[in-house]
């Protein structure tokens with residue numbers, strides 16, 4: 001499995017997709033997009049956390065529960081939508097106490113309440129490791145849907161907050177999905193492309209570039225790094241769960257002006273979309289441009 005890699009595996013599995021008339025977007029974005037009614041799309045996403053891969057039993061169970069729900073909420077936000085309904089399935093090892101599982105559910109419950117999600121069912125099975133799967137529905141007004149396709153040369157690249165060190169600092173267990181920010185953006189600034197940063201900004205940016213058929217010039221100095229985080233870590237660490245989005249020049253200028261007056265909103269401009277398809281270039285302090293090769297966080 002590790003010899004194939006996650007994205008190569010997903011590519012191979014794509015051919016087994018089935019698509020009815022309601023499918024607008026299948027595999028390949030933050031969520032699937034389905035017809036709902038004249039004005040809205042249904043969004044559908046699922047995320048699985050596995051003990052020893054995504055969390056350990058030494059971590060506070062409430063926070064593990066929070067993470068399980070929050071990473072799905074983040075994917076709905078990345079499409080410009082709002083989350084609605086979840087089902088939760090768990091695989092439970094013999095030695096796990098009911099109390100521990102209840103704590104995990106308390107974490108999911110608190111996150112669900114905070115973001116207006118109804119938890120309506122699920123499944124429980126025996127397993128060797130503790131596994132949590134959250135499948136989440138959401139909705140988005142058709143006019144507000146944002147996918148990974150649509151970034152154009154000249155667009156400005158933004159992120160919604162500081163990057164890097166999420167796993168080592170524990171932030172990956174406590175992060176706030178950027179739902180409020182995403183809704184603000186789709187309602188007032190209409191991003192041309194958007195996704196959430198789960199595998200490191202450099203790797204995830206590549207997904208937008210590939211989907212949109214463009215490249216990027218990143219202003220290294222402007223990449224917002226968390227405390228005690230190197231630039232490399234900010235670019236390649238996984239699980240930041242900030243949003244990465246692009247805006248045409250004029251709207252980008254307006255957003256930058258807006259955030260000057262409203263510093264409670266964090267939208268940080270960090271680069272420009274280029275016409276060099278699939279290529280990421282880095283401009284350093286001295287203005288020297290180099291092409292960038294990454295080793296992003298991999299799941300396997």
Ligand SMILES: [Mg+2]
Pocket residue numbers: 029030074075078195196197198
């Ligand atoms: Mg995502």
